[in-house]
Amino acid sequence: MVTKLYPTLDGKVAVLTGAARGIGKAVADALIENNCKVVIGDILEKEGQEVVDAYNEKAGSKVAAFIRTDVTKYSDNIALFKLAETEFGGVDIALMNAGIATGADSMFTPLDGNLELILKKEMAQIIYHLSYNTDATDDRIIDINTTAVIKGTKVALLHMAKRGGGSIVLMASMAGLYCAPNLSSYNASKHAVVGYTRSFQLMPSICNVRVNALCPFWIDTELAAHIRNSDYEKASHAKVISRSRYATMECLVEGFMTLTTDESRNTQTLKVLPDGLEIEPSSVAPDSFSGNADRETLAEFFPAAVAAGKRALAEALARYEQQQ
Structure with a gap:
């Protein structure tokens, strides 16, 4: 993907979660092309290390580092940001991108686990039923999509404050602004990210750190491919998604770069749509x-x-x- 060049990014250090593949990797690619150093945190160790090795080999020097990161743990988030300091001297940019969709449709899923029932299903259906059959599933989508974003942002703020400022982009979703009826828990997790983003009005004045959110529509990633291949009778929204117009990865990367480089932007929610980028206006409080x-x-x-x-x-x- 050919990337527009942003001279102000030259020499900056970026930390990205969930960047071993998909959206995170596309953003990391663009940052590398703009002469940034990148540090990737992901649970996909093999893929993440391969991405970093490829960056370093192409550059002929160390421009990237990888560390296995469970974003739900403070200890792993701390290790991720400390690695950026150790390897490259500090952190200027962060993308909190790690997320899941497992358990998105939770309205009528079981209230407890029942492994015996699961194991009686055909193998092709085991993953489907596992996804909706334990307390842990309901917890995990919020833990990864929301709580982990808060934890990572808190750590990023401390490192950027020491550095003298920076830019944090949180990966929300169009589901953080509008609600699809089959994605209740996912909607909730991403609405929370939008609300969290809008809470940073004062941060530029406190420590020169800006926090914004990207809200992409469907983009052709592994998640979208998995939904397209779903059983339409069990996942009625899959047919709608499979026939929708998608936003492009190039548009998403442009949105990330816009939020990162434009110092006037703070607490914005930038929609990534099939027709391009569009700011979602914040709600205005009633006069009362x-x-x-x-x-x-x-x-x-x-x-x-x-x-x-x-x-x-x-x-x-x-x-x-x-x-x-």
């Missing part, structure tokens, strides 16, 4: 949230909140340094 009598108080809030944020950041950095 604050009357005219509160305007002075609200004007005082923001500088006070920034000052409090800077104190909290200093305390968090001190704790972090002591724990390492």
